[in-house]
Amino acid sequence: MIQDEAVLTLGATSLIGGALCALPHRPALICVSRTPPATLMSNARWIQADLTDPEWGAGFADLGLRRALALAPIWTVAPVIDQLANVGIQRLVSFSSTSRFTKASSPDPTEREVAERLTRSEALLIESCERRGVAWTILRPTLIYLEGRDQNVTRLARLIRRLGVLPLAGDGSGLRQPVHAQDLATVALTALKTPAAEGRAYDLPGGETLSYRAMVERIFEGLGKHPRILALPPELWRLGFTLARPFLPGASAQMGARMEADLTFDSKAAEADLNWRARPFRPRFPAEDA
Numbered sequence: 526m527i528q529d530e531a532v533l534t535l536g537a538t539s540l541i542g543g544a545l546c547a548l549p550h551r552p553a554l555i556c557v558s559r560t561p562p563a564t565l566m567s568n569a570r571w572i573q574a575d576l577t578d579p580e581w582g583a584g585f586a587d588l589g590l591r592r593a594l595a596l597a598p599i600w601t602v603a604p605v606i607d608q609l610a611n612v613g614i615q616r617l618v619s620f621s622s623t624s625r626f627t628k629a630s631s632p633d634p635t636e637r638e639v640a641e642r643l644t645r646s647e648a649l650l651i652e653s654c655e656r657r658g659v660a661w662t663i664l665r666p667t668l669i670y671l672e673g674r675d676q677n678v679t680r681l682a683r684l685i686r687r688l689g690v691l692p693l694a695g696d697g698s699g700l701r702q703p704v705h706a707q708d709l710a711t712v713a714l715t716a717l718k719t720p721a722a723e724g725r726a727y728d729l730p731g732g733e734t735l736s737y738r739a740m741v742e743r744i745f746e747g748l749g750k751h752p753r754i755l756a757l758p759p760e761l762w763r764l765g766f767t768l769a770r771p772f773l774p775g776a777s778a779q780m781g782a783r784m785e786a787d788l789t790f791d792s793k794a795a796e797a798d799l800n801w802r803a804r805p806f807r808p809r810f811p812a813e814d815a
């Protein structure tokens with residue numbers, strides 16, 4: 526049994542990493558990131574390292590670690606499998622994204638490149654793990670949220686706070702399955718100790734499928750506000766977005782184009798193998814969080 530051994534955690538400052546560190550009954554963590562937090566927590570040790578640095582593994586080479594969770598972008602993880610195997614890692618659970626499917630035919634070349642990068646990185650990770658005898662599992666979440674921290678739901682909540690109303694492109698009928706970072710942290714630990722999950726990839730949608738418009742209504746509710754939604758013709762929404770773009774770093778006009786597209790995935794395999802039971806979408810925002 527290696528259940529109670531410490532887990533090497535790459536990308537521990539991510540949304541999922543934040544939720545993982547806060548779990549009450551988690552194992553000890555050896556956390557790697559380029560920017561460890563100023564406040565450290567119990568039962569976790571932080572190593573400052575950049576995965577693109579060939580020497581990044583020096584800080585934990587002698588710790589006898591056998592299990593790793595990769596929460597950093599999979600394109601930073603796939604090239605370092607040899608280094609993980611060299612320090613004794615035998616079991617790896619790595620996050621990818623359902624964007625490998627949803628962005629594959631986007632008209633935006635940058636989004637298509639993201640999908641291609643995810644696809645290539647998954648293939649490299651699998652090939653490298655199999656060559657080095659590392660048992661792998663890939664987890665692909667849909668849109669992740671963690672109240673107060675994420676760039677999806679929390680960003681919309683902040684916009685709602687600022688504007689009092691949220692403009693949609695069209696009627697926002699496209700289906701969404703937002704997934705909570707804490708559910709993902711829990712399932713990642715389950716995957717680490719589930720032999721049936723070895724050599725498999727799972728899509729991990731949230732526990733509720735709802736339209737983009739209904740998702741926005743829930744965000745209003747989470748802020749304690751009555752929903753005020755403005756359904757704009759897509760061309761008008763695009764014009765507004767172009768003007769507001771400088772204030773929305775990381776946002777893309779394709780977000781508007783997608784509001785009427787369904788982005789849904791099946792969770793049956795994860796339910797069967799990983800006891801995946803994600804929560805319904807009921808975000809709650811304390812005053813200071815959005």
Ligand SMILES: NC(=O)c1ccc[n+]([C@@H]2O[C@H](COP(=O)([O-])OP(=O)(O)OC[C@H]3O[C@@H](n4cnc5c(N)ncnc54)[C@H](OP(=O)(O)O)[C@@H]3O)[C@@H](O)[C@H]2O)c1
Nearest residue numbers: 536537538539540541558559560575576597598620622669
């Ligand atoms: N956000 C979403 O909606 C979403 C949806 C589907 C899938 N995913 C996937 O789920 C995982 C977690 O997503 P997230 O949004 O929670 O992640 P995130 O907040 O973007 O965090 C990424 C993490 O990777 C670390 N990292 C990046 N480059 C690194 C490098 N060169 N060396 C060391 N660490 C590095 C960052 O740490 P430092 O910056 O501190 O170094 C950070 O801890 C990722 O694999 C992501 O691709 C995300």
